[in-house]
Amino acid sequence: MRVGVYGLGRFGSFWAQVLARHAEVRAWSRDPSHPAPPGVTRAGEDEVLAEPAVFFCVAISAFEEVLARTASRIPAGTLVMDTCSVKSMPAALMGRLLPPGVSALATHPMFGPDSAGESLEGLPMVLCPVRIDPDELERWRRFFTSLGLSVAVMDPDEHDRQAAFTQGVTHYLGRVLKDLGVAPSAIGTVGYRRLLEIVDQTCNDPWQLFLDLQRFNPHTREMRERLGRSLEAVMAAIDGVPRRGTDVAGT
Amino acid sequence: MRVGVYGLGRFGSFWAQVLARHAEVRAWSRDPSHPAPPGVTRAGEDEVLAEPAVFFCVAISAFEEVLARTASRIPAGTLVMDTCSVKSMPAALMGRLLPPGVSALATHPMFGPDSAGESLEGLPMVLCPVRIDPDELERWRRFFTSLGLSVAVMDPDEHDRQAAFTQGVTHYLGRVLKDLGVAPSAIGTVGYRRLLEIVDQTCNDPWQLFLDLQRFNPHTREMRERLGRSLEAVMAAIDGVPRRGTDVAGT
Numbered sequence: 001m002r003v004g005v006y007g008l009g010r011f012g013s014f015w016a017q018v019l020a021r022h023a024e025v026r027a028w029s030r031d032p033s034h035p036a037p038p039g040v041t042r043a044g045e046d047e048v049l050a051e052p053a054v055f056f057c058v059a060i061s062a063f064e065e066v067l068a069r070t071a072s073r074i075p076a077g078t079l080v081m082d083t084c085s086v087k088s089m090p091a092a093l094m095g096r097l098l099p100p101g102v103s104a105l106a107t108h109p110m111f112g113p114d115s116a117g118e119s120l121e122g123l124p125m126v127l128c129p130v131r132i133d134p135d136e137l138e139r140w141r142r143f144f145t146s147l148g149l150s151v152a153v154m155d156p157d158e159h160d161r162q163a164a165f166t167q168g169v170t171h172y173l174g175r176v177l178k179d180l181g182v183a184p185s186a187i188g189t190v191g192y193r194r195l196l197e198i199v200d201q202t203c204n205d206p207w208q209l210f211l212d213l214q215r216f217n218p219h220t221r222e223m224r225e226r227l228g229r230s231l232e233a234v235m236a237a238i239d240g241v242p243r244r245g246t247d248v249a250g251t
Numbered sequence: 252m253r254v255g256v257y258g259l260g261r262f263g264s265f266w267a268q269v270l271a272r273h274a275e276v277r278a279w280s281r282d283p284s285h286p287a288p289p290g291v292t293r294a295g296e297d298e299v300l301a302e303p304a305v306f307f308c309v310a311i312s313a314f315e316e317v318l319a320r321t322a323s324r325i326p327a328g329t330l331v332m333d334t335c336s337v338k339s340m341p342a343a344l345m346g347r348l349l350p351p352g353v354s355a356l357a358t359h360p361m362f363g364p365d366s367a368g369e370s371l372e373g374l375p376m377v378l379c380p381v382r383i384d385p386d387e388l389e390r391w392r393r394f395f396t397s398l399g400l401s402v403a404v405m406d407p408d409e410h411d412r413q414a415a416f417t418q419g420v421t422h423y424l425g426r427v428l429k430d431l432g433v434a435p436s437a438i439g440t441v442g443y444r445r446l447l448e449i450v451d452q453t454c455n456d457p458w459q460l461f462l463d464l465q466r467f468n469p470h471t472r473e474m475r476e477r478l479g480r481s482l483e484a485v486m487a488a489i490d491g492v493p494r495r496g497t498d499v500a501g502t
């Protein structure tokens with residue numbers, strides 16, 4: 001198997017290295033200072049775009065510009081997969097911008113260098129078919145499953161809705177707690193230590209990824225608003241303010 | 252060693268069982284349906300109050316009433332220890348209500364049946380001396396350390412300040428997330444799964460403990476207000492609103 005990886009940022013570099021255990025991987029980065037990780041061959045932009053399957057590992061906010069610039073240089077018969085943490089926007093872009101002879105599968109590997117650790121076992125990966133032959137989809141589903149991943153096939157809006165209330169709320173709280181200035185404590189409880197792990201892990205990702213994840217997922221605004229309302233509901237319960245129809249836990 | 256445990260609720264029952272591995276434990280509960288845990292002897296209220304060391308394991312909000320009712324029945328020479336999750340209020344109450352011949356040590360075992368699991372190794376325990384001979388304090392510090400606990404001696408207000416921004420923020424967010432309705436998801440990331448563990452663990456404690464912990468710690472209001480401001484700061488950063496003097500992570 002041969003694959004191309006377009007982009008060698010924090011995730012692209014990690015993903016290229018994972019794929020290199022099972023495939024011949026050529027990777028490109030606009031930044032010449034980004035080295036190819038072990039087992040991965042650095043190649044020119046057009047060489048990478050000419051691989052039979054190409055993973056785009058670029059910032060969500062950069063994907064439209066990158067795809068518009070490269071789409072016409074991708075040969076017919078190629079399968080293009082994005083790896084963005086939101087799915088509706090990139091799926092629509094691939095459907096609109098890729099030439100008719102190029103296949104497209106939107107993917108979200110829901111892990112990274114921090115959460116993956118030694119093994120991918122049980123980590124979630126979402127596939128959203130955009131324009132792909134059912135047999136080819138099934139081959140890739142089997143390949144990702146063979147890596148130990150827990151693969152779910154769903155439509156892009158369903159992914160974005162579920163991700164906003166799982167990954168989205170986790171990253172949002174991670175940043176909120178970092179802003180609050182939480183730090184290790186000699187009297188930190190087990191729960192507090194877990195909270196610090198979440199802060200470390202979410203805040204290790206680039207700030208731009210956080211902003212993009214919140215801005216380009218159409219469901220995160222509702223998540224943030226509902227979280228704000230829950231915060232107020234618990235605050236009111238502490239202050240002993242009765243609320244009609246409250247669903248505050250335990251009251 | 253002989254100790255009394257006054258109160259067999261969720262924490263008292265757990266704590267009596269821990270102590271019974273190292274001491275002869277007599278316990279009392281106002282609720283006759285609460286059984287004594289394995290290794291613990293159920294006894295009358297005055298029998299328990301006559302033990303050489305007595306741990307009060309009652310709700311924070313009940314402590315004043317319980318202590319006022321029992322103080323005169325505690326023999327001189329007894330050491331009274333509370334186990335409340337806040338420390339300024341119970342320390343002041345013990346100093347005020349216990350007869351002069353009775354010693355007092357405010358304690359906060361910062362763990363419970365969920366977080367302790369199989370071992371107490373490395374779990375935090377805070378001691379706030381109220382009225383206790385230095386040798387007796389040192390004996391108890393050594394005893395708790397011998398259980399594997401990480402013991403810190405500090406004044407009650409310092410405990411409350413640190414606890415508000417560690418245990419307090421964790422329990423507050425656990426209740427907020429439960430109110431939001433978070434639930435296991437097929438596409439839950441590693442960070443999200445950790446978040447769910449925090450919700451499970453904090454929400455397993457009684458709702459009254461949560462309210463008391465927030466209401467009787469003089470520093471939790473500041474924690475909740477600062478958390479609300481951090482939430483707004485991150486929200487504003489997502490919306491691209493520039494904020495003077497913002498310390499939002501990564502901007």
